[in-house]
Amino acid sequence: MTETRLRTWTHAGGYTLAAGFIAILALQNLRYGFYNLFYLGLAMAAVLLVGLAYTVICRRHQLSAPGHAILLTLINAGLAATVVTLDAPGIGHWAAPLVVLNLLILPLRRGLLLSAALLVPVLLVSWFTSPLVAALNLTGGLLLLLAITAWYAWRYDHMAESAKDLALTDPVTGAQNPRFLDETLQKEISRAIATGHPLSMIALDLDHAEEIRSLHGTRGLQTLLRNITRQLFDIIRAGDSLYSGDDAMFFLVLPFTPEEGVRVIAERIRRSISEQEWPEVGPVAISLGCTTRSSDDTQAETLKARALQAMAEARQRGADTAWFIPGEPAQA
Numbered sequence: 001m002t003e004t005r006l007r008t009w010t011h012a013g014g015y016t017l018a019a020g021f022i023a024i025l026a027l028q029n030l031r032y033g034f035y036n037l038f039y040l041g042l043a044m045a046a047v048l049l050v051g052l053a054y055t056v057i058c059r060r061h062q063l064s065a066p067g068h069a070i071l072l073t074l075i076n077a078g079l080a081a082t083v084v085t086l087d088a089p090g091i092g093h094w095a096a097p098l099v100v101l102n103l104l105i106l107p108l109r110r111g112l113l114l115s116a117a118l119l120v121p122v123l124l125v126s127w128f129t130s131p132l133v134a135a136l137n138l139t140g141g142l143l144l145l146l147a148i149t150a151w152y153a154w155r156y157d158h159m160a161e162s163a164k165d166l167a168l169t170d171p172v173t174g175a176q177n178p179r180f181l182d183e184t185l186q187k188e189i190s191r192a193i194a195t196g197h198p199l200s201m202i203a204l205d206l207d208h209a210e211e212i213r214s215l216h217g218t219r220g221l222q223t224l225l226r227n228i229t230r231q232l233f234d235i236i237r238a239g240d241s242l243y244s245g246d247d248a249m250f251f252l253v254l255p256f257t258p259e260e261g262v263r264v265i266a267e268r269i270r271r272s273i274s275e276q277e278w279p280e281v282g283p284v285a286i287s288l289g290c291t292t293r294s295s296d297d298t299q300a301e302t303l304k305a306r307a308l309q310a311m312a313e314a315r316q317r318g319a320d321t322a323w324f325i326p327g328e329p330a331q332a
């Protein structure tokens with residue numbers, strides 16, 4: 001289930017339950033003849049049902065729908081104003097479903113602020129007008145509810161953030177996930193065509209990766225790849241992007257980089273990797289295949305295939321080598 005769909009269900013469930021809860025309170029007040037509270041309950045349930053309808057209408061962009069904040073501010077302000085102006089016993093409990101709803105639907109900080117703005121008048125009125133035990137019960141109950149719901153919302157945000165990081169980065173190396181390579185490369189090609197700036201690419205593979213795996217195990221190889229990724233991130237500049245490839249391979253996309261530039265950076269990377277003593281593994285080497293976009297290159301696959309071809313050539317020339325293959329310029 002996508003995050004947007006999950007949020008749609010959560011929001012719809014939250015609005016429905018809160019509307020049901022408030023409607024039950026309204027009916028109870030009707031039974032006891034508290035007509036003011038009955039009408040307040042009806043109005044609040046109606047606003048909550050508008051929230052439900054809004055959730056369904058905006059189901060494709062729940063994360064950015066601004067109407068939730070407006071509706072919730074309206075309903076929270078309505079309850080706070082009623083609590084302050086109406087001497088109605090037990091009305092403080094009406095804040096409970098709104099506290100849950102605020103934190104379930106709004107971003108954590110905004111949900112906390114709105115809940116605090118509701119709870120301050122509710123609790124103050126309760127301490128001034130109710131017996132001590134009742135005020136203590138209400139304060140304890142609402143604050144506990146606030147803490148539990150805020151903790152849940154924080155945990156959910158945290159998990160969603162980690163899932164997003166995992167989707168963007170390769171969990172083994174920490175470089176970007178390979179499935180974004182083609183898309184980014186195609187975008188960079190379009191940008192290079194539009195602006196006339198050069199674009200280069202490097203395919204990079206660890207030499208003798210299988211021997212390293214059999215000597216140091218898969219874990220040793222993965223640690224080495226993570227360390228190499230860190231080193232590559234230290235070398236490349238901000239606009240460059242680094243992707244994991246199959247096995248022990250990486251790809252670098254280098255915007256604004258001409259042939260002379262990609263030769264310089266490839267040689268710098270080759271040296272910096274081969275001159276290091278890598279923890280537990282010792283010295284290692286890499287082969288690099290470089291290419292620069294020619295005026296004929298409009299497809300990501302063409303550029304990637306040429307970088308891989310250059311890397312195979314580097315391998316043939318004895319590894320620990322950087323090799324460059326130029327693109328064919330367009331025929332006039």
Ligand SMILES: Nc1nc2c(ncn2[C@@H]2O[C@H](COP(=O)(O)OP(=O)(O)OP(=O)(O)O)[C@@H](O)[C@H]2O)c(=O)[nH]1
Pocket residue numbers: 235236237240254255256257258260261262264265
């Ligand atoms: N994309 C990319 N290109 C680089 C990088 N480092 C060097 N280059 C290319 O190599 C050329 C020469 O780089 P350097 O030897 O560092 O000389 P420089 O004049 O200090 O390079 P810059 O001021 O970064 O342009 C640069 O103009 C770039 O085209 C890098 O980290 N990323």
